[in-house]
Amino acid sequence: FLKTGINYSDLVNSVSPTYAKETKQPEFGCGLEGVLASRGDRYLGILNGIDTDVWNPASDRWLPAKFDAGNMAGKRVCKRALLERFQLPVGDDALNRPLIGLVSRLVNQKGLDLIAAARAQLVAMDATWVFLGAGDAAHEEMLRTLAAEHPTRVGALIGFDESVAHLIEAGSDMFLMPSHFEPCGLNQMYSLRYGTVPIVRAVGGLDDTVQPYTSRARKATGFKFSEATPEAMVRMIKQAVRLFEDGDAWARLQQQGMAEDHSWTTSAKEYVKVYRRARVDAAARDGAAESSVSIER
Numbered sequence: 001f002l003k004t005g006i007n008y009s010d011l012v013n014s015v016s017p018t019y020a021k022e023t024k025q026p027e028f029g030c031g032l033e034g035v036l037a038s039r040g041d042r043y044l045g046i047l048n049g050i051d052t053d054v055w056n057p058a059s060d061r062w063l064p065a066k067f068d069a070g071n072m073a074g075k076r077v078c079k080r081a082l083l084e085r086f087q088l089p090v091g092d093d094a095l096n097r098p099l100i101g102l103v104s105r106l107v108n109q110k111g112l113d114l115i116a117a118a119r120a121q122l123v124a125m126d127a128t129w130v131f132l133g134a135g136d137a138a139h140e141e142m143l144r145t146l147a148a149e150h151p152t153r154v155g156a157l158i159g160f161d162e163s164v165a166h167l168i169e170a171g172s173d174m175f176l177m178p179s180h181f182e183p184c185g186l187n188q189m190y191s192l193r194y195g196t197v198p199i200v201r202a203v204g205g206l207d208d209t210v211q212p213y214t215s216r217a218r219k220a221t222g223f224k225f226s227e228a229t230p231e232a233m234v235r236m237i238k239q240a241v242r243l244f245e246d247g248d249a250w251a252r253l254q255q256q257g258m259a260e261d262h263s264w265t266t267s268a269k270e271y272v273k274v275y276r277r278a279r280v281d282a283a284a285r286d287g288a289a290e291s292s293v294s295i296e297r
Helices: 002-008 017-022 033-038 073-085 092-096 112-124 137-149 162-171 187-193 204-209 230-244 247-258 264-296
Strands: 012-014 043-045 099-106 128-135 154-158 174-177 197-201 223-225
Touching: 002 033, 012 017, 017 043, 017 204, 073 092, 073 099, 073 162, 099 112, 099 137, 099 162, 112 128, 112 137, 112 230, 128 137, 128 162, 137 154, 162 187, 174 187, 174 230, 187 197, 187 204, 187 247, 197 204, 197 230, 197 247, 223 230, 230 247
Parallel strands: 012 043, 099 128, 099 174, 128 154, 174 197, 197 223
Antiparallel strands: none
C-alpha cells in the first residue's frame, strides 16, 4: 500500500532533506529506495517545526527560572535544579562541570548501544550525566547500574516525565543524540532554543539542523560525528567538553544556536509551496485528460 501511494502521488514528502536523500539508499530505504529514487524531484524533504510557545525558555512553565539569549542567568538556576532533581552534587565544582543530558527512547536506533559500549569512557570524563527515558530492558538496566555505580556523576530516571524533560533541556549544557537514523528529530531543536549545545550523529534531520563546530566556523551551533561507532561519539563529546572550558567560545556557540528559527512558521511556508505545486500538477493533469476526451469525441 505504501509503495502504491508513493507511485501514484503527485508529490511525496519526508520530514527532512537529508532523510529524503538517505531513504533513496538501501541502508535507510528498507526496500523502498528504488521506488523513492524513481520519483526524482517529486520526492522532497521538509523539516518538522517545534512548538515555540511550549518550548520557550523565556516562558516555560516547568522551569524554576526563565531566561533568554539576552539574559542567561536563569540557565544556571535551572542547572542547579536539574542536579537536585537527580540527587547529584550541587556545589560550585558540579555547577562549573559540563552537564550532559539525554531524553530518548532507550533503543538501539537512538544510539543507546553506542552509549552502552562507551559507558566506561563517558563516566571517566570530567562531566556529569542525566538520562531520561524508557525502552529496551537491557538499556534501562544499564543506565540504572551506571547511576548506582557513579552516584555523584550519573543520574537516571527510567520512564517519562514532561517536567523533567523540560528541565533537562534547560539545565543541561549539552544534549546527546547519537542516533543510527533520525528522520527529523525534535530534541536537538529544543536544545538549540534553550542554549543547550547538541552533540549529534550526522544523520537525517540532525544533520540538517546542527551546524558543526570548527575553529573557523562562524555560525556553528553544535557538534556532529559521522561514523556510528563508540569511538567517534566519544571523540566528539571530548571535543565539546574541552570547548566548554573556553567560556567566551561556548557562549558564542549558545547564542548562535538560540538565534536559529525552527518554528512551524518556517516549515509551514515550505508546505504551502508543496501544496501549490501539487495543485498546479493536478490542474495540468486534469486539463490533459479533458483534451484527450475532446480528441476522442
